[in-house]
Structures are given as structure tokens and as C-alpha cells.
Amino acid sequence: MTRTRWMFAWFGVLFILLIIVFPMYWGLRTSLTENGVLDFVPGRLTLMHYDGLFAGGFLTNIQNSLIISMGTITFTLPIALMSGYALARFDFPGKRFSAVLLVLPLLPAIAVLVPLILYMRGLGIYNTLYSVILAGTVFALPYCTWMIRGFMLSIPREIEEAALIDGCGPIKALFSIAIPLAAPGLISVAIFTLISAWNNYLFSFAFTTKRELQVVPAALLGFITAWGNNYGGMNAGAVVAILPPLIFFLIFQKWFIQGILAGSSK
Amino acid sequence: MGKVKVSRRQFLQTMGVAASGVAVSGILAACQVPAPPPQAANVTSAPTQESTTAPTSAPAAAGGTVKWAEFYSLLTDASGKLNQDWIAGVVKQFEDENAGWKVEREAIKWDQIDQKAILDLTAGVDHDLMFSSPQLMAKHLKADTYLDLTPWIEKMPKAEQDDLNWSPGWKSATVGGKQIGIATGVHTRTLAYNRDIFKAADLDPDKPLTTLDEMVEVAKKTTKADQDIWGLGMFLGNSRATIELYYAPIVWSFGGDFYDSAAQKATLTGDASIKAVQWIYDLVHTHQVTPPYSFASDADYNNLIMTAFTGGKLAQSMGYGSYWIGAMQEKNMTTGCFPATAECKVGTGGVMVQPGAARAQFTNAWCLSIHKLSKNSDAAWKLLQTIFKPENLRTYPDAGLPARLSAWESPEYSSDFYKIWLDAAKNGRPMPPTPYYPELADTMSAAMQEILSKKSDIPGTLKKFEDEWNSKYSGQ
Amino acid sequence: MASVSKPLSEQPAREQPATRLMKGLRRNALPYILLLPLVVILISFLAIPFISLIYYSLQRTELGVGNVFVGLANFNILLHESRFAANLTATLVYLAGVLVLSVPMAYFAAVLISSNRRGVGGIRTIFLIPWVLAPVVTALLFRTMLDPQSGPITIAMSWLLGHPFYLTLSEEGSRLLIVLHSAWRSFPLEMLLIAAGITSIPQELYEAAKVDGAGLWQQFRRITLPLTRIPLFSAVLLISVYTVQDAEGVYALTQGGPGYGTEVTGVRLFKEAFLYFNIGFASSIGIALITLSVLVIVIYFRILGQGEKA
Incomplete structure (x- = not known):
């Protein structure tokens, strides 16, 4: 690469980094300063907004979000696994309708x-x-089934057939061979489901009326346009809402990315 | 590979079963925590579902849980803590007085609580005591959301009834021969003004303005756009406050209305309506005396009217609510006015009844209603009575002004400051009694925003939005 | 036919025909048994609600009365309503804006992260972050930055321009805001898919092009662009569908204002269903939204099909 190209590339990287990081930095900054302080780098930090957040019962919202994310995974994974395996390993009349899962x-x-x-x-x-x-x-099932189907297809069928000849049934072959081999795929499906469930707002809004049943995004939307713009409090909530998906993403990003690519290209 | 393989397989199977078992039981256990505790069959009182059924005088059942839907948030609401503490105090009092009864607080956003009540009615989800909005009582009547409280009210002493039934909020909840809510206070609005800014501009702060033209003149004299000081604070954003506190009072002052109750039609293109929109348009664009962001799609009523005024950025703040008297006091713009005392004195912050021919501002209050599907309506009424005890009502931070007429005669409310508020409340008007009021309010605020943001033709745009609402809801 | 077991099913036929039939059934039944939970759930919670959606769209919801059958009246109102026309316009502007902004940025970022230099992994991670955050949360971050009084961007722009700057006062500004927000959220997914396409391009092609004297732009146009057509296609399809259906992102930012300037179809549906409880009317908008999504899908597949033929 020539020098100009280098410069150009790094300028681009910096530019994109800036537009990605700045909103998050500003949110974090706002959550840690008193409302009305507009310094770019605040002189004095305070945890008052976080105190207010947790005194306001935000912990319940977090707990709800966790229960819902975990619950969604618990029900989605086994069903998607069974179906994905069936679609990847068997030929049967009506299989072509599985394309519906993509739509x-x-x-x-x-x-x-x-x-x-x-x-x-x-x-x-x-x-x-x-x-x-x-x-x-x-709403998670179709996509997850399709992703798992993709992972199963990428596992050489011969290994399972060898097991079948050894006398295993297809179910045993699924548990002892296909699942362990597809584990990275399953993890990525799990992470995907977890993050989508954590971020979902509509279902909680539509199906629950009580504050103690609200999930984090629903509580956050409640802050917006409620009474006044308590930006410190709202951003403290945003920071707390960001952390779990961010942490999961950072830990499992390799599998996560693999999963997305497998799911959308096969 | 046989033996090793088998053990690994078994291991995996065991692990899988164990893991999913743990997960499932975790979920089940976790889900059970927030689920409402099952009520014993004998707990529910005879359901008073038919509004004609006369209620029994005391909670029929030995105990149970009565739900109270409220909306005070500690996070967004500067006064949320005060209101939450007050609710907690009232709840404790009720629970102490009614052994066996517990109050479960339900929280629903303030601008969704009415809709949720209706939605849950169709969904068969019950509530007991709920806050409700007077401007939506026509909708509630049509949807049959709340129980008629008349049978209970009739058992109250006459003096007690008269102490409460005078207020605009109470009257708004008298619909179709039923009383479906009781007002907890008086939310009215005045034109708050900064006496220091008036003095600096050689205006007499003790002479109330009487006409809309005077308001404009004062606004022109006091605006210092370069210092972010504005002559007239208005909120014209995406919320029903736009129609209630700005458009409606001006339409009234021009001698008209924007809804024809007889024909059940929106009359946005009436003379008074066009003049009112033109008046607002001129303030924003021609005279440029209102904060330019007053009609931004993310504008906020609190910030524009309350925070800006108490921060000294507004000479006049239109639609300043009685629920913000405390905010004025907090910034030392008044002394001894919140909580009200006989020594209440005005400092920087003055108030006047909305100038203009009608001298009227929108006046309402949070009402309390009992949901149609309530299984504990008698207990809910008991809770309501606890809330309405004079000493409890007096300390309700969000009351705005007292709901009890007797309180007005007490020395605390004898100051000039509170006389102005009472005058404003007496002149107050409600919103039109159409069941489709939220739709009308949204249509009108969208029209206002389109006119202000695109500077489009006023009568033409109003006609477009009037047709939109009338084609769907007129005559209903 | 259960194909996994093909080698097994050709076992010597010493069993009784009946037993063989049972075995065959069991074998053939297995995939159906495995699929049963999925099919049951999808039929009962997606297919049947969809059918009832059609049913509700033919009703008018009257408060206190219930639903009244009105035939196609809801659709008739929709088609003649200037507000719905505004909703569709806002949706299309939103979609076009998001694609125009996010696709070039995604390509640029994809090329950057496809090189195997040190540090690229970390950069890719950061680039992907906007996409794992909830729309409500990112909308909140954007609102904080653009607040008319305290937003850093408002303040910086006012300083740069020398006069007060408020993005959300005009229809164009509010549309720009929702487009910026959505493009910010969408470009990481597009980048990821395109980058996967780029890394699968054999390096020799570029070497050959360099020998032929092709410049960077020529290489991009002749090699990168055609060979990443399929991932680009899936990225654009996914983002288009999400954008067309978006309600919460826009609602959290502007609530559809000013006027109906940013009231995209999803926001309109949200308001009719959850603020006004016009269940019948909302259902007809729901059907319109589904139609719109299907239209987008069909159009993309047609474009892809034509590209394939050419």
C-alpha cells in the first residue's frame, strides 16, 4: 500500500471509530455527571444516577430481562436443534416447505x-x-432452526453414518456426534437468541402491564417522553442495558459472527 | 473406540439432561415470583360488575389484595420520590386500618394508563383502583372502563360530597349520568412570569396582562435570543399538551372552539381556530419570541416550560401548571408558597390568569376510578376513602391545588398568589367530550407541527387534518 | 425416505413384511416427530394469528360495542387517506436513506477489516457493537446527543455554523435523524456479510489485476463488487426488511413528528394498535406492512434473478 492509501484507510478507521464510540462515550459521561454539566471531560464524577436507578426498582427490570432471555434460550434451543437436525439429515416428503423458515x-x-x-x-x-x-x-425459532440446519449440514455426514452402522439410533447419533460437533454453532445460536431477547421491547410492551414485569428496554422507553428529560438517569439505564449484550458479544464474538454468517448465507 | 466413546456419550447425555433440568426449573421458579399470588376463592367480594348493583358498606371479604395503578417514576420525574413516599404512607395507613388487606401497586406510564385500562378491559385483565384522565372520560364511558361510583358516593355525607363535587376534574368525570372518577386535586395552568425580567424591561410586574396582544408586546420587549432568553415559553411538540395548553386557550380567547359537540365534528377550520394557529405561528416565526425548539419532534414540555422558567430563561411561561408551584418555590422564586402557608409571598416568579377574552386555561386533575373488572371494588372504594381523607389529600404532592373546597377556605390558601390560582381554576375549561379525544389531540398537534415545520398554508393544512379526523370519527 | 439410514434399510429381507413396514414407518416418521414441536408452534402462534389478522382487518373496533364486520372498508379508508400516503412516503424515504448511507459505509468498513493486518480484529469488534445494542438504547443515546439545549452535537453545530442549529425542527432534519440512527445500527451487519464475501475472493485475482495495471478503484469495480454481489444482496435484503418494519427506533426518537414527517408505517401501526386500540384498522395496516415486506423481498429476488441471467 502506498502512503496516501495508508492515510486514507486510517482516516476512515478513525472516522468510523469516532462515530461509533462517541455516542457511547457521551452516554457513559452523561450517566456519571450531574444533569446540566456539559464539559466534554467532566471534572467530577457522581454515581447519583445509578443510585437513583436502582432505588427506582431497575433491578427488577434487569431480573425480568435475564429471566426472559434465559427462558427464550431454554425453549428455543431444543426445538430448533431437533428441527434443524431433521432438516439437515433426513429427506422426507414436504421438506421443501422448510424454505418458509427463511421468509x-x-x-x-x-x-x-x-x-x-x-x-x-x-x-x-x-x-x-x-x-x-x-x-x-x-419469533426466534425460524431463524435459529435455519442456522442450526446450516451447521449440521457443514458436519460431514459420514461420521454419523459410521455411528449408525455401529448400531446407534439416529437420536443417539444426534446426541453423541452431531451436537458435540455442532457445539460452536449452537453457542452462536444461543448468543444470538440471548441478545435478541435481551434487546426486545415489543413483546414486553404488548403482553405485560405491570412495572414489575417490564424488561429493561421497556423501562427505558418509559423514561423517554415521560416527565422531563433526566438525561443522567436515562443514560445510566442505557449503560446498564448495554453491558450484558456487550459482554456476551465480546466473549463469544467469534462464534457469534460465525453463526450470523452461516445463518444468512446457507 | 467403544468404551471411551460410550462413557463420553453418557457424560454428554447426563450433562445435557442436568443442564436443561436446571435451566427449566430456574425459569419456572423465576417466573413464579412476579406472577400474582393466586387468590383464595373466598377472598373475592361479590363482584360489583354491574354498575347498578349497590355496594356493601364495608369490604365484604376478610382480606385480600387491592391493586392501585399509579405512574410515579423515581427516574424521570423530579417529584417522583415525593409522590412515591406519599403513596407508601397512604398504603400503610390503609393496610393498618383494614387488617388482612394488602395493596399491590401497579405502575403504568402516565400517558398510557387510560389506554391500558381500556386494553385490559378487552383483554379481561382486572385492575382495582386506577388513576384516570378527565379528558378521556368520554372514551371511558363509551368503552365502559370504570364502575359508576354513584352508589358509594350516595352513602357519603352530603357535606363531604359538596366538598369534592365542585371541582372541574370531578365534573369532567360526570358523564352519561354516571360518576366514573373522583378528582384528587386541581391541575390548572396560569401564565407564569419572571418579575425581574419585567422590571428590567420597564414593565409593571404588578399589572396583570389582559389581552393576547399585550402578551405579544411583552414577549417582543423581553426576548434576548442571543442570551437564550425568550419572551414567551410555549410547548408545541408531539404530545397532547400542545392542544391542551397552547392551541385550545387561544382558540377560546378568539371566541370559538375546535369541536362542535352538537354535530360531533372537529372544527379546526373555524375562524377562531385559524386565528389561533396564525397567532402561534407569528410568535414562533414572525416575532421569534418563543424558543425555536418549542416544536421540535423531541421537544419536552417539562424542559421548555418548567425548567426554562425556573432557570430564568423565560419572561412569560404559558401553560405553567399548578403541579409546578413546588418547582418555583425550590428555586426561591416564591417564599412560603409550597407547601402553602398564609405567609406565601411572590418573589421573582409571578403568576396571572391566562390573558385573553376567555381568561381560560385547560383545567383537569388526576382522577381515581375503579376498573370495571375489579374483583375487590369495595376494598378499592375503601382505599379511595383513605386517600381522600383531608389530611392525606392535603399532602398529596401532585394534587396541584386542593380538591376539597373546604381547604380553599383555610388560611394557607388565602394569599394573593393562591387567589390567582383559584381564579384560574374557576375559569378553567375541559377538553371536548369526544370519545376520540386522544386521536383528535394527536391530529391537531400533528397539524400544528406540520404548519410550523413546513411553514405551510394554515387554512389548507387545517382542512386536511380536520378531514382526516372527521372522516373517521365524526358523529360518534 | 430416510436417507441417513439408506445403507441400513437395504438389510437382507428376512423380517416379516409387517415388521418391515413398522420399521419403515418409524424411520420415516422420525423427521416428522423431530419437526413436530416447531410446526405446532409456528402454526399456532404465527399462522393462526396471521389468519386472525386478516379476520380483524375486516372489522371495525367500536369501543364498548366490540367488533363490527365492515368488509374491506378499512382498506378503502387506508388507500384514500393522505396520512397513510405520508406514512408510505416516510417509510420509503427512510429505507432509501438508510441504504444510501449504510451500504457505502459498510463496503468501506468491510474492505478495511478484510485486510489481515494487526489490530484489525479489535477494530472489527468495535465496528460491530452498534448492532448488538437495543434500538431503544441507541435511540436514547442519539437523543442525548441531539437535545436542543444540552446535546453536544447541537452545541457543536451551532458553534460551527454561527447560528443556533436544531436538527429536529424540520421534517428533513427529523428524517435525517432517524436515517442516521438506523444506518448507524445497520451498517455493522452489512459490513460483516460483505467482509465474509471479500475474504472468500482468491487473492490471485487481485494479483492478476495488478499485473494488468488496474488501479484500486478498477480492482474494486471489476473484482470486489461483482464477487460480493450475493452477500451484499442478503445484507441489503435483511436491512431493508428491518428498516421497513421498524417502529421502536423511530418512535423512541421522534414519535413520528414533526407532523407525520417521520411517521413510518410501523409507527402508525404501533399508534393505532397500542395508543388508540383501533384493532380492526391496525390489523389492516398490519396487512399493509406485511405486503410491503413481501414486496421488498420479491423485488430483491427479481433483481437477483435478472442479475443471474445477465
Whole structure:
């Protein structure tokens, strides 16, 4: 590379870094200073907004978000695993309809929320966390199944066939061979589901009415346009909301990226 | 590979089963915590679902849980803590007085609490006591959201009834021959003004303005755009406050209205309406005496009207609410006015009844209503009575002004400052009684924003938005 | 036919025909059994709600009365409503804006992170962050930066321009805000997919092009662009669909204002369904939104199909 190109590339990197990092820096800064202080680098930091946040019951929101994320994974993974395995390893009449799984995640969840509310009520789980978990599972399943199918396809079939000849049934082959080999894929599906569930706002908004059942994004949207712009408090909430997906992403990013690529290209 | 393989397989299987078992039980346990505790069958009182059913005088059942839906947030709301503490105190009092009864607080955002009540009615989700908005009572009547409180009210002493039923908030909740809410205070608005800025501009701070033209003149004299000091604070953003506190009072002052109750039609293109929009438009664009960001899509009523005024950035702050008297006091703009005392004195912050021919500002209050699906309506009424005890109502931070007429006669409210507030409340007007008021408010604020942001033709744009609302909701 | 077990199913036929049938059934049934939970869930929680959506779209919701069958009246209102026309316009402007801003940026970033220099891994990680954050959270961060009184960007721009600058006063400014926010959120995914395409291009092609004297731009146009067409296509499809359906990001930023300037279809649906509870009308908007999404998908596949033929 010539020098100008170098300069150009690094200028680009710096520019993109700036536009990505600055909003987050400003959010962090705002959460740690008193409202009204506008210095770029504040002189005095305070944890008052975090104190206010937790005194305001934000811990409950975090707990709800955790329960919902974990619940969504617990229900999504086994079902997606079974289905993904079936789609990757068997030929059967009607299999071509599985392409529907690619289209379903592209349809707007918000459109069917209204009928779903009546459904949840019918099931007696309206206004509980179960309904949010159920909805999260329903909307995560198509994409997750498709991703797992992709991972299973990338595992050489011969290994399993060898096991089958050894006398294992297909279920045993699934557990002893396919799952361990597809573990990185499963982890990426899990992380993907976790982050989407953590970030989802609509389901909690539509299916629960109580503050003690609200998830973090729903509580945060409540801050916006409620009464006044308490930017310190709102950004403290934002920082707390950012941390779990960010940490998970940083730890598992390799698998996560692999998963996204596998899911969208196969 | 046989033996090793088997053990590994077993290990994996065991691990898998164990892990999913732990996860599932964790989820189940966790989900059960927030789920409402199942109520024993004998706990529920005879459901007073038919509004005609006469209630029993005391909570019929030995105990249970009564739900109270409120909206005070510690995070967004400067006075959230005060209100939360007050609620906690009232709840404790109720629980002490009614052994076996517990109050479960439900929190719903203030601008969603009415919609949630309706949505949950259709969804079959019950609430007990709920805060409700007077401007939505027509909608609630049509949706049949709340119980008629008349049978309970009739059991109250006459003096007690008269002490409460005078207020604009109470009257707004008298709809279709029913009383579906009781006002907890009086939220009215005045034109707050900065006496120091008036004096500096050679204006007499003791002479109240009487006309809209005077307001404009004062605004022109006091605006110092380069110092971010504005002659007239207004909020014209994306919320129903735009129609309630700015558009409506000006339309009234021009002698008209924006809703024809007889024909059940929006009349946004009436003369008074066009004049009112033109008046606001001129303030923003021609005279440039309002903060230019007053109609930004992310503008905020609190920041523009309360914070800007108490921060000394506004000469006049239109639509300043009675719920912000405390904020004025906090910035030492008044002395002894919050909580009200007989020694209440005005400092920098003065208030006057909204100038203009109508001298009217929108006046409402948070009401308390009992949800139609309430399973504990008698207990909810009991809780309501605890809340309405004079000593509790007096300390309710968000009351704005007292809901009880008797309180107005007490020395604390005898000051000139509070006389102006009472005058404003007496002149107060409600929002039009259409069940589609939220839709109308949103339509009108969208029209206002389109006119202000695009500088588009006023009658034409109003016509477009009037047609939009009328084509769907007129005659209903 | 269960293909995994093909070698097994050709076992000597010494079993009774009935047993063989049972075995065959079991084998054939296995994939169906494995798929059963998925199919049951998708049918009961996606297919049936979708059908009831169609049913609700033919009703008018009357408070206190319930639903009244009105045929296609809701769609008739929608098609003749200037507000819905404004919603569609806002949606298309939003979509076009997001693509125009995010795709070039994604390409640029993808080329940058595809080189195998030191430090690129870390940069890629940071570039991906906006995409793992919740729209509500990022909207909140953007609002903080653009607040008319305290936002650092407002203050910096006012200082640079020498006069007060407020982005959200005009329709154009508010649209720019939602586009900037969404492009900021969307470009990482596009970058990731495109970068995967770039790394799969054999280095020899570039070497050959260099020998032929092709410049950087020529290399990009002749090699990179055509060979990343498929990942670019999937990226653009995904982002387009998300953008067309977005409600919460826009709602958290502008609530659709000023006027109906940024009231995209998703926000309109959100308001009708959850603020006004016009369930019938909201359902017809839901169907319009689904139609819009399907239209986007179909258009992209047609473009891809034509590209393939050419």
C-alpha cells in the first residue's frame, strides 16, 4: 500500500471509530455527571444516577430481562436443534416447505401482536413473563432452526453414518456426534437468541402491564417522553442495558459472527 | 473406540439432561415470583360488575389484595420520590386500618394508563383502583372502563360530597349520568412570569396582562435570543399538551372552539381556530419570541416550560401548571408558597390568569376510578376513602391545588398568589367530550407541527387534518 | 425416505413384511416427530394469528360495542387517506436513506477489516457493537446527543455554523435523524456479510489485476463488487426488511413528528394498535406492512434473478 492509501484507510478507521464510540462515550459521561454539566471531560464524577436507578426498582427490570432471555434460550434451543437436525439429515416428503423458515423472520412481528394478545389471554398467561418468553421463542425459532440446519449440514455426514452402522439410533447419533460437533454453532445460536431477547421491547410492551414485569428496554422507553428529560438517569439505564449484550458479544464474538454468517448465507 | 466413546456419550447425555433440568426449573421458579399470588376463592367480594348493583358498606371479604395503578417514576420525574413516599404512607395507613388487606401497586406510564385500562378491559385483565384522565372520560364511558361510583358516593355525607363535587376534574368525570372518577386535586395552568425580567424591561410586574396582544408586546420587549432568553415559553411538540395548553386557550380567547359537540365534528377550520394557529405561528416565526425548539419532534414540555422558567430563561411561561408551584418555590422564586402557608409571598416568579377574552386555561386533575373488572371494588372504594381523607389529600404532592373546597377556605390558601390560582381554576375549561379525544389531540398537534415545520398554508393544512379526523370519527 | 439410514434399510429381507413396514414407518416418521414441536408452534402462534389478522382487518373496533364486520372498508379508508400516503412516503424515504448511507459505509468498513493486518480484529469488534445494542438504547443515546439545549452535537453545530442549529425542527432534519440512527445500527451487519464475501475472493485475482495495471478503484469495480454481489444482496435484503418494519427506533426518537414527517408505517401501526386500540384498522395496516415486506423481498429476488441471467 502506498502512503496516501495508508492515510486514507486510517482516516476512515478513525472516522468510523469516532462515530461509533462517541455516542457511547457521551452516554457513559452523561450517566456519571450531574444533569446540566456539559464539559466534554467532566471534572467530577457522581454515581447519583445509578443510585437513583436502582432505588427506582431497575433491578427488577434487569431480573425480568435475564429471566426472559434465559427462558427464550431454554425453549428455543431444543426445538430448533431437533428441527434443524431433521432438516439437515433426513429427506422426507414436504421438506421443501422448510424454505418458509427463511421468509418467516422477515415478516413483521408487530403486525401479529394484536391477535397474539388475545391468544395469550386465552392461554391465561397474559401479564406474565411466560407470554413474553413464548413470543420470543416463536419469533426466534425460524431463524435459529435455519442456522442450526446450516451447521449440521457443514458436519460431514459420514461420521454419523459410521455411528449408525455401529448400531446407534439416529437420536443417539444426534446426541453423541452431531451436537458435540455442532457445539460452536449452537453457542452462536444461543448468543444470538440471548441478545435478541435481551434487546426486545415489543413483546414486553404488548403482553405485560405491570412495572414489575417490564424488561429493561421497556423501562427505558418509559423514561423517554415521560416527565422531563433526566438525561443522567436515562443514560445510566442505557449503560446498564448495554453491558450484558456487550459482554456476551465480546466473549463469544467469534462464534457469534460465525453463526450470523452461516445463518444468512446457507 | 467403544468404551471411551460410550462413557463420553453418557457424560454428554447426563450433562445435557442436568443442564436443561436446571435451566427449566430456574425459569419456572423465576417466573413464579412476579406472577400474582393466586387468590383464595373466598377472598373475592361479590363482584360489583354491574354498575347498578349497590355496594356493601364495608369490604365484604376478610382480606385480600387491592391493586392501585399509579405512574410515579423515581427516574424521570423530579417529584417522583415525593409522590412515591406519599403513596407508601397512604398504603400503610390503609393496610393498618383494614387488617388482612394488602395493596399491590401497579405502575403504568402516565400517558398510557387510560389506554391500558381500556386494553385490559378487552383483554379481561382486572385492575382495582386506577388513576384516570378527565379528558378521556368520554372514551371511558363509551368503552365502559370504570364502575359508576354513584352508589358509594350516595352513602357519603352530603357535606363531604359538596366538598369534592365542585371541582372541574370531578365534573369532567360526570358523564352519561354516571360518576366514573373522583378528582384528587386541581391541575390548572396560569401564565407564569419572571418579575425581574419585567422590571428590567420597564414593565409593571404588578399589572396583570389582559389581552393576547399585550402578551405579544411583552414577549417582543423581553426576548434576548442571543442570551437564550425568550419572551414567551410555549410547548408545541408531539404530545397532547400542545392542544391542551397552547392551541385550545387561544382558540377560546378568539371566541370559538375546535369541536362542535352538537354535530360531533372537529372544527379546526373555524375562524377562531385559524386565528389561533396564525397567532402561534407569528410568535414562533414572525416575532421569534418563543424558543425555536418549542416544536421540535423531541421537544419536552417539562424542559421548555418548567425548567426554562425556573432557570430564568423565560419572561412569560404559558401553560405553567399548578403541579409546578413546588418547582418555583425550590428555586426561591416564591417564599412560603409550597407547601402553602398564609405567609406565601411572590418573589421573582409571578403568576396571572391566562390573558385573553376567555381568561381560560385547560383545567383537569388526576382522577381515581375503579376498573370495571375489579374483583375487590369495595376494598378499592375503601382505599379511595383513605386517600381522600383531608389530611392525606392535603399532602398529596401532585394534587396541584386542593380538591376539597373546604381547604380553599383555610388560611394557607388565602394569599394573593393562591387567589390567582383559584381564579384560574374557576375559569378553567375541559377538553371536548369526544370519545376520540386522544386521536383528535394527536391530529391537531400533528397539524400544528406540520404548519410550523413546513411553514405551510394554515387554512389548507387545517382542512386536511380536520378531514382526516372527521372522516373517521365524526358523529360518534 | 430416510436417507441417513439408506445403507441400513437395504438389510437382507428376512423380517416379516409387517415388521418391515413398522420399521419403515418409524424411520420415516422420525423427521416428522423431530419437526413436530416447531410446526405446532409456528402454526399456532404465527399462522393462526396471521389468519386472525386478516379476520380483524375486516372489522371495525367500536369501543364498548366490540367488533363490527365492515368488509374491506378499512382498506378503502387506508388507500384514500393522505396520512397513510405520508406514512408510505416516510417509510420509503427512510429505507432509501438508510441504504444510501449504510451500504457505502459498510463496503468501506468491510474492505478495511478484510485486510489481515494487526489490530484489525479489535477494530472489527468495535465496528460491530452498534448492532448488538437495543434500538431503544441507541435511540436514547442519539437523543442525548441531539437535545436542543444540552446535546453536544447541537452545541457543536451551532458553534460551527454561527447560528443556533436544531436538527429536529424540520421534517428533513427529523428524517435525517432517524436515517442516521438506523444506518448507524445497520451498517455493522452489512459490513460483516460483505467482509465474509471479500475474504472468500482468491487473492490471485487481485494479483492478476495488478499485473494488468488496474488501479484500486478498477480492482474494486471489476473484482470486489461483482464477487460480493450475493452477500451484499442478503445484507441489503435483511436491512431493508428491518428498516421497513421498524417502529421502536423511530418512535423512541421522534414519535413520528414533526407532523407525520417521520411517521413510518410501523409507527402508525404501533399508534393505532397500542395508543388508540383501533384493532380492526391496525390489523389492516398490519396487512399493509406485511405486503410491503413481501414486496421488498420479491423485488430483491427479481433483481437477483435478472442479475443471474445477465
